[in-house]
Amino acid sequence: MRGVATVTPNPALDLTTRLSALVPGAVNRVREAQEDPGGKGINVAGFLASQGARVPVLATGWLGEANAAAFRAFLAAGGIADRFLPVAGSTRTNVKIVEDDERVTDLNFPGFAVDAAAEDALAAAVRATAAECGWVALCGSLPRGASPGLHARLLGEARAAGAKVLLDASGPPFAAALGAGPDAIKPNGEELGELLGERVAGVADAAAAVGQVQARGVGTVIVSLGAEGAVFAEGDARVHAVGRPRALVSTVGAGDAMVAGWLMGTLRGLDLAGRARLATAFSLGALSTLGPRLPDAAEIAALAEAVEVEALPDAA
Secondary structure (H helix, E strand, O other): OOEEEEEEOEEEEEEEEOOOOOOOOOOOOEEEEEEEEEEEHHHHHHHHHOOOOOOOOEEEEEEHHHHHHHHHHHHHHHOOOOOEEEOOOOOOEEOOOOOOOOOOOOEEEEEOOOHHHHHHHHHHHHHHHHEEEOEEEEEEOOOOOOOHHHHHHHHHHHOOOOOEEEEOOOOHHHHHHHOOOOOEEEEEHHHHHHHHHHOOOOOOHHHHHHHHHOOOOOOOOEOOOHHOOOOEEEEOOOEEEOOOOOOOOOOOOOOHHHHHHHHHHHHHHOOHHHHHHHHHHHHHHHHHOOOOOOOHHHHHHHHHHHOEEEEEEEEE
16 A cells, blocks of 8 residues: 655754743743654654554655654654655754743754755655655755755655655745645645735635635645634635634644644545544644644544534635
8 A cells, every 4th residue: 555755854853842921031931841853744744653544654854963863763663664864963953932822932943954965865765755655745844055946846756756745835945846736735824825925814815815826736725724724625625624622732733733634534535524624633633732742543533523614615
């Protein structure tokens, strides 16, 4: 059975901390902290593996040699096939400060840098990995030194190997990669608005905007909208899915969980509404944990049952 792979060019050690309120210029005492090997694609792979994907889960990208051990141990523990390439230096650290009012402050440190030879090696690794997979999720930012068009190149390699590609990125690399023809994308409302040069602030805006992206050749568009849930568009069909988390602990990893849930639904052969329901349940599950983790499969199933899915007017 063909697997699913994730590509994370710029992973990070995520240090998630929780405190009552962040006070700039003062000593802030952390109440709770958790460190996780992360990065968007690594999170997606971990979520899929932890929920029983029933197909091989593979992960590739770059890892700084100086601190790769924690990442490789995480992948091994989850049964995820490790196709990461080593590069000189350290993988970056991201500090996420979560306050009791759910405001999150991110401190993203610089990490390793890459060159053209490293890009060539990763392109070859992506093609080889994608040849074993039905889907590849190309996720996150690019490290220092990477070409702005790297996502587009990697997307092309995956497609050439016969895999479908979900793109979850932002900024100029995201815009450049759209021209390479991803099968699915998952921006949030702000990222979609930046791409289109207009405000995407809620369900109505998102439902109206997805057609503009589909006109560029993208088959499936998923727009996450925070507490308003998400809009899912495929062909002419549109649905809106929303639910309530059992507990609201942190938003860290919620978007990546939505990607994993959508892929899981695709692997299970669910229709658009079913995939929207499961993707939303994954995202809600992530909200109940500190850091990029999910509750067990039984809890995810219970969350999915409570998700409300509404059909929106089809595209004209």
